[in-house]
Every structure is written in structure tokens, then in C-alpha cells.
């Protein structure tokens with residue numbers, strides 16, 4: 138019987154991502170991310186097999202990334218920071234997709250990533266994957282675009298904005314609780330199944346990331362059921378957009394982590410996973426606390442609200458307590474902190490792209506929310522900002 142390990146090529150002969158060219162030499166002594174009990178050679182063999190089998194799938198998934206970007210660029214200006222990050226991703230994605238050979242790809246990309254993306258790539262090294270590169274581009278630009286739309290008054294139609302600006306007479310609405318269950322259940326199940334299908338139980342980052350995602354979406358589902366007191370609904374197309382976005386980003390984050398193991402990527406030079414755990418815990422606790430404060434603004438029990446809700450239970454009031462004294466969306470602020478925690482735990486380019494994109498979205502949504510309060514409450518305190526105390 139053939140012993141795979143005997144035929145495995147050395148790790149340095151493997152195709153590497155453009156960016157890993159930049160950071161690998163400086164970290165030659167760093168341990169591999171794959172802290173599996175198997176030898177590095179068997180990891181290598183697995184990598185080659187999985188690369189071959191994933192190539193067609195990844196190429197087709199990646200091919201629509203530049204098209205997505207082009208459409209978004211054509212329709213909006215996304216600001217200096219957005220342009221910077223997008224340019225990095227466009228560079229990497231375009232080189233990845235259109236270069237005819239991996240060798241040429243690496244040589245060309247090395248110069249560009251060194252100049253433009255080095256600080257990010259250094260801390261959040263990406264695996265060699267067209268699919269993940271494309272997903273990073275799509276997640277970032279999709280979220281940033283949604284945030285910009287919120288600022289421009291085109292809202293995702295849930296919560297306060299569930300009936301805003303809908304021009305479609307045939308718009309379908311579902312109850313907010315149903316909509317949110319729809320949004321959170323698939324990514325929660327994706328997190329659970331990740332532990333079944335990719336059981337890297339001895340890889341600490343993989344375990345932490347999967348567990349954090351499971352806890353995040355389980356908390357959301359429990360809050361939908363037992364904490365939030367909704368007054369309205371969700372437009373079906375917004376609900377589907379949110380569901381697909383959460384599901385794809387959860388799957389991509391887990392898959393990116395899986396690839397760091399199967400491709401034998403080295404550990405980043407600065408280990409952020411323990412600060413990441415702290416940020417995750419701080420973020421999820423602060424987010425829950427402010428959800429609880431919001432729920433106290435309405436009187437009926439969250440469990441039986443659909444049957445017993447009075448008009449008063451549907452009213453909006455100015456939230457008080459906690460960071461609500463300084464910003465109108467402290468739960469978004471803590472969500473961002475929690476997401477930074479995810480990206481520190483994982484340290485892949487995908488989670489970094491996703492957290493930056495999400496931050497853009499929540500900046501936009503909090504701007505729209507503050508504007509909504511200002512228009513609705515004459516005595517809304519001016520000192521209460523949107524998202525960041527005293528600043529924004």
C-alpha cells in the first residue's frame with residue numbers, strides 16, 4: 138500500500154498565495170498554523186489534492202468579483218479608506234484570476250502587495266484560494282455599498298426602516314421575528330456543521346472561530362425569541378439579502394480557516410487570538426446588555442407579544458442607560474468590537490475584509506438611525522452621537 142507521506146513534496150515547493158510570498162521568509166521559524174497531530178508532509182499532500190479538486194469551483198466563484206466591484210465603483214464613490222482597501226483587493230483578485238501561471242502571479246503580486254497591502258497581509262495572511270479572495274472582495278464591497286446606501290436613504294427594510302421608501306407595490310413582508318429567525322438559522326447551522334465536516338479539533342484557531350460563530354448566532358436566535366420586542370416586519374428581499382450575506386460570510390470565514398490548516402500556512406508573526414477572545418467576549422456582552430435596555434422600552438412580554446401587543450408596545454422611545462447616553466447605536470459599536478474579535482481569533486484576510494465591510498455598513502446604518510431619531514423626537518439630545526462617543 139502506498140504511503141502518501143513518502144511522496145509528499147516539501148512545503149516550500151507548494152503554490153503559495155501572492156501575499157504569503159511577502160511574509161513567509163520573515164517567519165521561517167514560526168510554527169505552521171496546522172497544529173495537527175499528522176506530520177507536515179501529510180498536510181502538504183492533502184493540500185495538493187484539495188487544491189486540484191477546488192480549482193474549477195474556485196475559478197468560477199472568483200470570476201464575478203471584478204464585475205461586482207466594477208458595478209459598485211461605477212455607481213458610488215466609496216471614500217478614501219474604502220478605495221484603498223478595495224484597490225488592494227482588486228489588485229490581488231485580478232492578478233489571481235487572470236494570470237496564466239502561479240509563478241508569474243506570485244512575482245507580479247509580490248510587488249503590489251508589498252507596496253499597498255503589506256500591513257494587512259502581514260497580520261492577516263490569506264490562503265491561496267480564488268474563492269476566498271473573491272469572497273473577501275464581495276463581502277467587503279457588498280457591506281460597504283450597503284452602508285453607503287443607508288447614508289443615501291436607501292435602507293435594508295427591517296426594524297425602523299421596514300417600510301421605508303419601498304416603491305414596489307408587490308413587496309412581500311414577513312414578521313420581524315420570522316425574518317430574523319430566517320437570517321440567523323442557516324449561519325448557525327453552518328457553524329455547527331463546520332465542526333462535523335472539517336473537524337480540526339486540535340487546531341485552536343479553528344475551534345475558537347467555529348465556537349465563536351456558533352455562540353454569536355445562537356445568542357441572536359435566543360434574543361429573537363426571548364429578548365427583542367419587535368413592532369413591525371421585514372421586507373422579504375431584505376430578509377433574503379441578510380440571510381445570504383450571513384450564511385456566505387460564515388461559510389467563507391470557516392473555509393478560509395480550514396485552508397490555513399490544509400495549506401500549512403505559517404502562523405502570523407504577531408499572535409492576536411487571545412486579545413481576540415477578550416474582544417469577542419466584551420463585544421457580545423455589551424451587545425446583549427444594550428439589546429436588553431432596548432427591550433425594556435416596551436412593556437409586553439417578548440414571548441407572547443404577537444398576541445397581546447398593544448399600540449404602546451409598538452412605540453419607539455429614546456433609549457436610556459449604558460452607552461445610550463452617548464451614542465444611539467451602542468449595540469452596533471459592541472457588534473463591531475465582537476467582529477474585530479472574530480478577525481483577531483482567525484487572522485485571515487477574509488475575516489479582516491468582512492469586519493471592515495461590516496463596520497462600513499454599521500457606520501451607515503447608525504448614521505441613518507440617528508437621523509431618524511432627530512426627525513422623530515424634537516428633544517433628542519444633540520450630544521448623543523451615532524456610533525462613537527463624542528466623535529461620530
Ligand SMILES: NC(=O)c1ccc[n+]([C@@H]2O[C@H](COP(=O)([O-])OP(=O)(O)OC[C@H]3O[C@@H](n4cnc5c(N)ncnc54)[C@H](OP(=O)(O)O)[C@@H]3O)[C@@H](O)[C@H]2O)c1
Pocket residue numbers: 295296297313365366367368369424431432434435452453454455456468469470472495498
Ligand atoms: N453584522 C451586521 O452586518 C449587522 C447588521 C445589522 C444589525 N446587526 C446587529 O443586529 C442586532 C439588531 O440590529 P437592528 O438593526 O435590528 O437593531 P435595532 O433596530 O436597534 O432593533 C433592535 C430591537 O430593539 C427595538 N428597538 C430599537 N429602537 C427602539 C426604540 N427606540 N424603542 C423601542 N424599541 C426599540 C427594535 O424594535 P423594532 O423591530 O420594532 O424596530 C428591535 O426589537 C444588533 O446587535 C446589530 O449590531 C448586525
